Amino acid sequence: MNILLIGCGNMGAAMAVGISRDYDYDLVIVDPDLQRVRQQVGASVAAELASNLSEISGRAFDLCIVAVKPNLVQATARQMAQLLTVSLTVSIAAGIDIASLRSWSSPATKIVRAMPNLAASVGQSMTVAVAEPSLSREERTTVKTILETAGRFAWLEDEAFIDPVTAVAGSGPAYVFAFAQYLAAAASSLGLEDTFAAELVRQTLIGAAGLMERTESSFPQLKAAVTSPGGTTEAGLSALESGTALADLLQACVAKAAARAAALRTEAATRA
Structure with missing residues (x-):
């Protein structure tokens, strides 16, 4: 599986470490501060690094985790739609709903909105997610598998519950x-x-x-x-x-x- 991780702050780094620890997937990390990325993930993560999406233009990915700050999600999603082919996008940005993600993304990309918490950095997150109805059972299993590398995971069937979950588990x-x-x-x-x-x-x-x-x-x-x-x-x-x-x-x-x-x-x- 080809996985793209955009944004490697505390949460992104936790996801990178968990994925690399549990699976032998091809991982590409995009972050403007590659020195910080190397410090965050260390030698335990075998990943290709890029400072911007233009460096990997034209590539195709099975799954992309968008872990940038909320104010950067719109520009990131639109750039992804122009430069990349992504089958499945998982956003972990707080406050960005699926409708917004859909409006900024390629029509061919399926969308999942997830909410982990800081305990992902020690593999003990309580992560929840809500998906577009178009996701297949196999795709839902794939998302669950990836997000469980950070700790426990549960699906929400109604996006309205993301806000109270954020207030309890996220904060x-x-x-x-x-x-x-x-x-x-x-x-x-x-x-x-x-x-x-x-x-x-x-x-x-x-x-x-x-x-x-x-x-x-x-x-x-x-x-x-x-x-x-x-x-x-x-x-x-x-x-x-x-x-x-x-x-x-x-x-x-x-x-x-x-x-x-x-x-x-x-x-x-x-x-x-």
Whole structure:
């Protein structure tokens, strides 16, 4: 299979590393900063490198992953339509809907819109995608195979769900990192040395994530397993969950992120 990857920032590099690790596909990476690409992917990725699409003009690819910044997707898609033959395009740009991608792309190219998250860099992304109806079962399997190199994958049948998924899974790692930041600060305020407080929080969250991964217990069940009546955890949760404080805060957090995802989509459609 011939795969083209356009854009090799953090997410693009993660995709390149995963594909090269799991499959012996012919991979071409296009990015204007080839020195950064070499630093990002290292010697583990065997790929042909090009600084722009003109360098590979006239070539044909089975699948293209568009991993450029959202404001560059329109120009990139139109240049692809002029210079290349691409059977299947997978865009991982936030806020760019399938209708926009279709209007900028070659009629012969089938379109998939995907949303991974930063954990792709360690093979632990939660990636979702929605496809044009014209995709065959075999093509859907191909996309799933490629995107699973970054972690777990699920199809969405309705593009309307991309915005809430973005608000939870796409932005979610930042919420976890913010929680870690403030938990470590709380530990330091009790006299623990900053570096040790950070280590304590980091391993606690890693351990909790491991428990969620290895058990089918629900989140409330896992919480209950840690919480003894009258104990320290119950005392801490009484502050964290005072009234509906935490639930309300997360509801507002996800709602604002989803609204921004919708706004980005509208802005992109307006630019088109």
